Amino acid sequence: MGACLNSLLQQDHPNLHLIAIDDRSTDSTGAILNTLATQHPDKLTALHLTELPTGWLGKTHAMAYAARHTISLHHPNYLLFTDADILFRPETLRLALAQAVATQADHFVLLPTTLSKSAGEGMLLSYLQVMSLWAVRPWRISDPKALRDAVGVGAFNLVCTTVYQQLGGFEALRMEIVEDLALGTRIKRQGFRQQVATGPGLVRVHWASGVSGILNGMTKNFFAIFRYNPVLALLASLWTTIFCIVPVVFLALPQTRTPAILTLLSVALLYVLSSRQSKVSPWYAVFFPISATLIVYSIIRSMITTLKNGGVTWRGTFYPLSELRKKPHLTSPQS
Numbered sequence: 001m002g003a004c005l006n007s008l009l010q011q012d013h014p015n016l017h018l019i020a021i022d023d024r025s026t027d028s029t030g031a032i033l034n035t036l037a038t039q040h041p042d043k044l045t046a047l048h049l050t051e052l053p054t055g056w057l058g059k060t061h062a063m064a065y066a067a068r069h070t071i072s073l074h075h076p077n078y079l080l081f082t083d084a085d086i087l088f089r090p091e092t093l094r095l096a097l098a099q100a101v102a103t104q105a106d107h108f109v110l111l112p113t114t115l116s117k118s119a120g121e122g123m124l125l126s127y128l129q130v131m132s133l134w135a136v137r138p139w140r141i142s143d144p145k146a147l148r149d150a151v152g153v154g155a156f157n158l159v160c161t162t163v164y165q166q167l168g169g170f171e172a173l174r175m176e177i178v179e180d181l182a183l184g185t186r187i188k189r190q191g192f193r194q195q196v197a198t199g200p201g202l203v204r205v206h207w208a209s210g211v212s213g214i215l216n217g218m219t220k221n222f223f224a225i226f227r228y229n230p231v232l233a234l235l236a237s238l239w240t241t242i243f244c245i246v247p248v249v250f251l252a253l254p255q256t257r258t259p260a261i262l263t264l265l266s267v268a269l270l271y272v273l274s275s276r277q278s279k280v281s282p283w284y285a286v287f288f289p290i291s292a293t294l295i296v297y298s299i300i301r302s303m304i305t306t307l308k309n310g311g312v313t314w315r316g317t318f319y320p321l322s323e324l325r326k327k328p329h330l331t332s333p334q335s
Contacts, residue, residue: 064170127291152184222302244292
């Protein structure tokens with residue numbers, strides 16, 4: 001939290017005010033925020049939440065609260081939502097805002113550069129980045145007709161304030177665990193302009209520590225991505241097995257060796273292309289089938305754990321599956 005705020009306080013964009021939320025923390029987060037807010041009263045406001053209302057996730061509630069506060073007091077043209085573990089270069093916001101204005105984007109996403117501190121982290125992160133090129137076609141993001149190609153990233157979601165209000169803000173996404181993607185999908189499907197950009201090093205994040213840390217983090221998210229639908233989760237696992245694991249097996253069979261080699265070469269090319277933005281070594285393509293196996297395990301684990309527990313525990317709060325499966329709220333800002 002402290003490193004993130006310090007990097008934001010060093011931004012060279014002149015018209016910036018930060019709202020930092022302490023959401024029911026039990027560590028030193030509140031004290032750190034208060035100290036920084038005292039040191040930078042013109043740039044930073046610290047807000048403290050002590051309770052979570054019924055029908056809300058902690059994160060969506062905190063962001064909705066911060067947005068309301070910001071809009072009522074500062075009347076900004078744009079809102080940037082970001083996570084507490086993100087690091088920014090001093091020119092990041094200036095460059096992103098200039099690009100958002102130039103492209104007339106209602107929603108501008110700057111893809112983060114992931115920092116890997118071990119071979120296991122690099123292996124899994126590079127796989128996820130390559131697979132994201134298949135799940136969402138970034139070259140179609142700006143096409144208003146490509147409704148399935150939408151993007152949202154918790155590290156950098158820059159939204160035009162009027163659009164955020166028109167869509168009902170995070171009040172309309174109260175129980176969305178993957179709230180960043182849900183926001184982007186909602187913006188795109190309502191016909192607003194969406195842009196995605198890469199800027200290696202402008203936004204940096206160390207997602208989790210080690211293979212176990214990444215897999216544990218995905219246990220919360222994966223089943224949510226499939227809308228808590230076991231059929232969709234199993235189909236995704238089957239697809240991953242067929243296209244990412246089986247080609248390696250086919251290398252041993254003379255009849256299927258050539259297509260298997262072509263498939264794996266295409267995967268290697270995707271790793272090379274992805275590494276230009278992620279700065280993660282393309283040599284992790286060698287571990288592609290191992291990464292795929294771990295992802296299938298994580299999808300199944302996420303589904304079984306959520307169904308067995310009847311919900312998700314996130315940062316000390318349990319959210320029942322019956323609440324998580326509810327459709328997003330469609331209330332307007334005026335209601």
